[in-house]
Amino acid sequence: MRIDVVTIFPEYLAPLELSLVGKARTSGLLDLRVHDLRTWTDDRHRTVDDTPFGGGAGMVMRPDVWGRALDDVLTPEAHLLVPSPAGAPFTQRTAETWATEQHLVLACGRYEGIDSRVVEHYAARTRVTEVSLGDYVLNGGEVAALVVVEAVARLLPGVVGNPASLVEESHGAAGLLEYPVYTKPPSWQGHDVPEVLLSGHHARIARWRRDEALRRTAARRPDLLEALDAGEWDRHDLEV
Numbered sequence: 001m002r003i004d005v006v007t008i009f010p011e012y013l014a015p016l017e018l019s020l021v022g023k024a025r026t027s028g029l030l031d032l033r034v035h036d037l038r039t040w041t042d043d044r045h046r047t048v049d050d051t052p053f054g055g056g057a058g059m060v061m062r063p064d065v066w067g068r069a070l071d072d073v074l075t076p077e078a079h080l081l082v083p084s085p086a087g088a089p090f091t092q093r094t095a096e097t098w099a100t101e102q103h104l105v106l107a108c109g110r111y112e113g114i115d116s117r118v119v120e121h122y123a124a125r126t127r128v129t130e131v132s133l134g135d136y137v138l139n140g141g142e143v144a145a146l147v148v149v150e151a152v153a154r155l156l157p158g159v160v161g162n163p164a165s166l167v168e169e170s171h172g173a174a175g176l177l178e179y180p181v182y183t184k185p186p187s188w189q190g191h192d193v194p195e196v197l198l199s200g201h202h203a204r205i206a207r208w209r210r211d212e213a214l215r216r217t218a219a220r221r222p223d224l225l226e227a228l229d230a231g232e233w234d235r236h237d238l239e240v
């Protein structure tokens with residue numbers, strides 16, 4: 001998979017040279033390219049923004065600069081992703097879908113955002129998605145790009161050592177939160193690991209983990225349970 005990130009702060013993406021994503025890049029599993037938007041400016045001051053039509057505070061990123069950048073970076077199979085508080089929610093399902101794509105291009109906005117004609121222009125010739133990582137406002141799309149790249153890259157075959165570790169995660173296929181995890185020592189600061197996990201009884205352990213996942217999800221994210229098809233679990237599981 002190829003991922004291009006266009007930003008005025010390329011150094012913000014440096015953490016993607018580390019750890020699993022870094023290894024995926026050196027192994028060739030992931031072809032990640034980070035571009036400085038100012039490469040495509042046309043003036044001595046390398047200007048990327050201007051004042052907003054209609055007035056208001058802040059600045060807007062210019063369409064002409066973004067147009068030259070995206071014309072260079074986009075390919076016919078690319079999916080253009082624009083992080084924005086006004087975007088569609090990014091979920092594990094989104095990450096799974098985007099992990100199957102050939103080419104993702106992340107356009108990182110700053111200031112008040114990118115001139116809206118850029119999305120309008122490219123939506124007519126490629127797949128474009130404005131994507132939100134949550135209901136809050138960042139100073140720019142770079143942090144969102146880091147999240148999207150990590151969430152997608154870790155799903156690429158070969159990136160994570162043991163694919164089985166991708167199965168029982170929060171927001172996994174079952175749509176539940178992950179059960180609590182423990183390791184040695186069996187007793188720590190007076191806190192003991194639940195007996196069932198030391199029993200070696202795999203069926204009981206699986207049942208305990210499922211019950212814990214249901215209990216946690218009901219307590220912390222009842223919205224996720226609404227989303228689940230009622231037939232997938234039994235309400236009496238929670239009445240304990």
Ligand SMILES: O=C(OCc1ccccc1)c1cn[nH]c1
Nearest residue numbers: 084085109132133134138140141
């Ligand atoms: O702030 C975000 O994106 C950066 C951005 C883009 C355009 C204008 C302002 C800020 C964001 C919040 N949730 N998901 C993304």
